[in-house]
Structure formats: structure tokens, C-alpha cells
């Protein structure tokens with residue numbers, strides 16, 4: 001396969017679905033391209049040329065490249081938080097959107113919580129890019145291994161035997177719909193301001209930062225003002241958008257629109273000793289200079305400001321983290337990794353409550369998650 005053909009299929013993926021190919025996905029893509037081209041009796045280069053004009057061929061490729069890993073009640077602490085803190089606050093009629101629902105387990109898990117809460121008027125919409133995944137989701141039939149993560153009583157209430165497997169009870173299934181939808185497209189599959197809960201877990205990791213900001217803007221449009229957005233446990237919106245604010249809810253983190261986010265408590269600042277106030281001003285000035293330069297795309301100037309901030313505040317994680325973001329943009333990967341490790345070390349040895357005051361509305365746990373996520377992406 002020629003380098004030009006690979007570049008053109010990658011840019012097609014990026015333009016049509018916002019997909020950013022990491023080495024794992026690129027490997028899947030190459031493998032799928034070879035097999036699909038052979039099945040069509042074409043060379044890989046000719047197959048790539050044909051992809052541009054043949055939506056079905058492109059869809060078949062997407063079905064193979066996308067990753068469908070999922071399970072019922074994946075990350076149980078998230079579902080516990082939903083059951084205890086979110087579902088009881090929902091007002092009928094309830095619209096939930098599971099974006100990137102894969103084989104349907106996530107949508108049906110939320111549906112089980114809603115059914116168990118006694119709510120009557122509710123709909124869960126599961127959407128996905130993969131038509132193959134949606135076929136399975138609509139079938140709603142799962143193997144013994146696939147229902148293992150579900151408590152016995154729940155399985156008894158919501159599933160019934162179907163051959164060698166289990167199917168979702170019709171009473172539950174009639175509340176759950178599935179629809180093809182590409183998160184990389186400008187449209188949303190629900191009415192504006194209709195969703196009280198949106199789940200988009202383990203999907204956004206594949207999006208570029210620019211595309212991610214667009215997707216989040218669409219979620220903000222789809223969401224009711226007091227709604228909840230749930231991401232994957234290793235995903236964080238740190239530094240990506242000011243459209244949402246993170247909230248700790250039970251043992252999980254969720255995002256809400258800023259209008260319901262309480263104004264930061266400034267009283268503590270007034271009680272600060274003058275030295276502490278001066279420290280924060282100096283740190284704040286350098287961070288401000290760095291952020292302004294980074295926003296203008298001048299990452300060298302931004303990195304210099306953040307580096308100066310690390311000299312005056314060597315035990316503070318934020319300047320290291322900001323420095324790492326700049327170095328990532330400048331493709332200085334080793335430096336970025338070192339800065340992330342320094343941020344992590346500073347966070348673990350320091351006083352989190354003190355750092356919180358400098359985080360401008362973000363939560364210190366979100367900083368920790370963002371550092372971890374970026375480090376794990378570099379392993």
C-alpha cells in the first residue's frame with residue numbers, strides 16, 4: 001500500500017468521523033483495508049480510491065476499524081452514582097442518550113436503572129457509528145459470559161432465556177431505541193435541550209482535540225440546562241472546553257453545564273496571608289502569560305512562561321502540566337513526558353486543597369486524571 005493511499009484514507013477518517021488514528025487503530029485499519037480490498041478484488045490503492053465515492057464500502061471499513069469493547073454496568077461506581085444521585089432527580093419525560101453505545105449493554109444498563117426507579121415515561125437512545133454493532137444492540141441477545149457483570153437479581157428481572165443465551169425482556173426493550181449516528185457530524189440525533197443524561201464513555205479517546213471540542217458543543221446543545229454528561233473513567237475534559245464543569249457525584253465524576261455550577265468561593269482568598277496572595281499573583285501572572293501565548297499558538301513563548309512558573313513553584317503540579325501540554329503541541333515528546341511525571345510527583349507530595357485554589361473552577365482530581373491519562377497514552 002502506498003504512503004499516499006494511507007494518508008488519504010487517514011484524512012478521510014479524520015474529515016468524516018473525526019477519528020484520530022493511534023498506532024492500535026492504524027494497525028486495525030491496515031489489516032481491514034487489505035482484507036476488504038482482497039474481498040472486492042481490488043488492489044489496496046484502488047480500494048482506497050473507491051472508498052471516497054462508495055458510502056457502503058466506507059461503512060464496512062468503519063465496522064471493522066471501530067473498537068466495540070463494552071459490558072453491562074461497566075465501571076460499577078458510575079452506575080452506583082447514577083442510581084443513587086442522578087436517576088432520583090430526573091423528571092419525566094426522561095430522555096437519555098448513549099453516544100457510542102456499541103453492542104447495547106450500556107444503554108440497557110441505564111434502562112435497567114430507570115425501570116428499577118419506578119419512572120414510567122422514559123426513553124434511552126443508543127447511537128453508534130458501527131452498523132454492525134447496532135444490529136447486535138437491537139437484537140439484545142447476550143451470552144452467559146456477557147451477562148456475568150450483572151447481579152443475579154437484576155438478570156432475573158430484565159433478561160429471559162433465548163437459546164443458549166439471554167435476551168432483554170420486551171418491557172425494558174420497548175423503552176430503548178438504537179440509531180445510526182456519527183458523532184463527527186454536525187447534527188444531533190435528539191432535539192435540542194432534550195437530554196437529562198448523556199453517556200459518551202470510551203469513545204472520545206479516538207477524537208482529535210479540535211473535533212472533541214465540537215462534539216462537546218453538540219452535547220451542550222442536546223442537554224437540558226440541569227443535565228448530566230458521563231464520560232469514561234479515564235477521560236477528562238481538562239483544558240478542552242469551558243462548556244462543562246466537572247462534579248464529583250458519589251464515587252464518580254460527571255459533567256454539567258456551568259449555569260448550575262456554583263460560583264467559586266472567594267472567601268478563602270480574602271483570609272489569605274499577604275505572602276500567599278502574592279505567591280498566587282505571581283504564579284497566576286506566569287500561567288496567564290503562558291495561556292495567552294498558547295491560545296495564540298506560540299508554544300515556545302508559552303513553554304518559557306510555564307517553565308519559569310515551575311522555577312518559582314517547583315512543588316506545584318499545574319505549571320508542569322501546562323508545560324507538558326505545550327511540549328506535546330511542539331512535538332517534544334520526551335520533554336512532555338518528563339513534565340507530566342513532574343506534575344504527578346508534585347501532586348502526590350503536595351497539599352491538594354492548596355492547589356485547588358489555583359485551578360480556576362476545575363477540580364484537582366480532574367488534573368490528576370488528565371495527567372494519568374496522558375501518561376498512559378505515552379506508554
Ligand SMILES: C[S@@+](CC[C@H](N)C(=O)[O-])C[C@H]1O[C@@H](n2cnc3c(N)ncnc32)[C@H](O)[C@@H]1O
Pocket residue numbers: 017018066067068069070071074099100101102103106127128129130133181182183184200201202203206232
Ligand atoms: C469502546 S466502545 C464503548 C462502548 C460503551 N460506551 C462503553 O463504554 O462500554 C466505543 C464505541 O464508539 C463507537 N464510535 C467510535 N467513533 C464514533 C463516532 N464518530 N460516532 C459514533 N460512535 C462512534 C464505536 O463504534 C464503538 O462502538
